[in-house]
Amino acid sequence: MQSSVEVLRGDVPGTEYRFKVLRFGPADIAGPSAYLQAALHGDELPGVAALHYLIPRLKLAEREGRLAGRVTVVPFANPIGSGQVFFGEHLGRFAFGSRTNFNRDFPLLPSDDTSGLPGDEAPLPVEKRLKARLVKLALGHDLVLDLHCDSEGLSYLYIPKPLWPHMADLASCLGSEAVLVWDGGSDGAFEEAALSPLVSLPQDSPEWARRAVTTVEFRGQVDVAPETAEADADGLYRFLVARGTIVDAAVAPPAPYAGLAVPLENVEMTYAPTGGAILYHVRPGDRVRAGDLLCEILTAPGEPGGAHEVRAAQDGLILTRRSHRMTTPGDDLLKLLGTRRSTTAKPGALES
Numbered sequence: 296m297q298s299s300v301e302v303l304r305g306d307v308p309g310t311e312y313r314f315k316v317l318r319f320g321p322a323d324i325a326g327p328s329a330y331l332q333a334a335l336h337g338d339e340l341p342g343v344a345a346l347h348y349l350i351p352r353l354k355l356a357e358r359e360g361r362l363a364g365r366v367t368v369v370p371f372a373n374p375i376g377s378g379q380v381f382f383g384e385h386l387g388r389f390a391f392g393s394r395t396n397f398n399r400d401f402p403l404l405p406s407d408d409t410s411g412l413p414g415d416e417a418p419l420p421v422e423k424r425l426k427a428r429l430v431k432l433a434l435g436h437d438l439v440l441d442l443h444c445d446s447e448g449l450s451y452l453y454i455p456k457p458l459w460p461h462m463a464d465l466a467s468c469l470g471s472e473a474v475l476v477w478d479g480g481s482d483g484a485f486e487e488a489a490l491s492p493l494v495s496l497p498q499d500s501p502e503w504a505r506r507a508v509t510t511v512e513f514r515g516q517v518d519v520a521p522e523t524a525e526a527d528a529d530g531l532y533r534f535l536v537a538r539g540t541i542v543d544a545a546v547a548p549p550a551p552y553a554g555l556a557v558p559l560e561n562v563e564m565t566y567a568p569t570g571g572a573i574l575y576h577v578r579p580g581d582r583v584r585a586g587d588l589l590c591e592i593l594t595a596p597g598e599p600g601g602a603h604e605v606r607a608a609q610d611g612l613i614l615t616r617r618s619h620r621m622t623t624p625g626d627d628l629l630k631l632l633g634t635r636r637s638t639t640a641k642p643g644a645l646e647s
């Protein structure tokens with residue numbers, strides 16, 4: 296394993312950011328290469344915990360000569376977001392300086408040639424230079440996995456349409472309970488930047504079957520535990536074996552994927568009609584019928600008219616809900632995975 300440190304100049308004198316990159320296997324090794332990063336949203340840590348268990352297994356595979364492809368791992372991909380603490384609250388989703396989501400606005404390139412991307416000397420805010428740096432690190436790998444989590448949620452994946460169902464093996468290995476298949480744009484999520492050099496390939500190109508690009512959502516923000524992390528690491532390891540990056544005869548091929556795979560437009564984003572205390576009546580994993588009570592927003596507890604009901608727009612599965620309990624008008628409350636297109640579906644990412 297080679298460990299190196301990426302350095303980014305801060306936006307003001309006296310500041311800089313650093314993050315580690317771990318590389319396994321020689322650069323010229325011929326098998327499928329893999330890139331994994333975690334904590335792009337600085338407060339989403341199940342992926343970090345999974346890598347804690349995966350990295351020793353990669354080291355062992357390297358030591359035993361069982362790496363057929365190189366592997367690059369960035370355990371904390373966003374030192375800016377990792378360091379954003381506001382009055383004791385860690386806020387890692389949006390850059391404090393611009394309110395830009397750290398997982399939007401990545402450069403979308405037509406090929407793996409990253410020579411045109413800005414370097415650290417460019418007169419750009421550090422968050423933009425970080426995004427360029429991560430794209431430089433990731434492009435050129437066959438398998439690109441960006442490890443995130445939701446607020447509270449099931450384990451699920453975002454997968455670009457041309458890669459489905461080729462990537463059903465990953466969903467099987469990770470025990471994902473749902474796959475959201477997206478088409479069109481994602482407002483420049485990292486996943487879209489990793490996909491961008493491939494989009495001109497014809498749909499029937501054999502290249503799709505050997506590539507993987509995904510945003511992995513490892514449940515919710517507080518689901519950081521040895522048991523889930525070890526299981527997630529095991530799933531990632533088995534996927535790398537299935538794709539031929541690691542050789543391990545003891546690992547069985549993935550079983551057929553048995554979970555849901557639905558178009559992104561079927562997700563019912565459910566919003567708060569008013570501000571107040573959220574009283575959820577459902578949790579991730581629950582199945583609901585159209586019209587079922589999902590939650591109440593309490594504005595005047597115990598008084599007539601003091602609870603505002605939010606009901607299911609269609610039949611489906613509760614995929615996620617928020618971990619906070621005080622909401623504001625228009626705030627996201629939950630994601631309901633429906634069986635038909637949502638009447639409020641819109642292009643781009645589900646959330647800001």
Ligand SMILES: [Zn+2]
Binds near residue numbers: 336339398443444
């Ligand atoms: Zn995230």
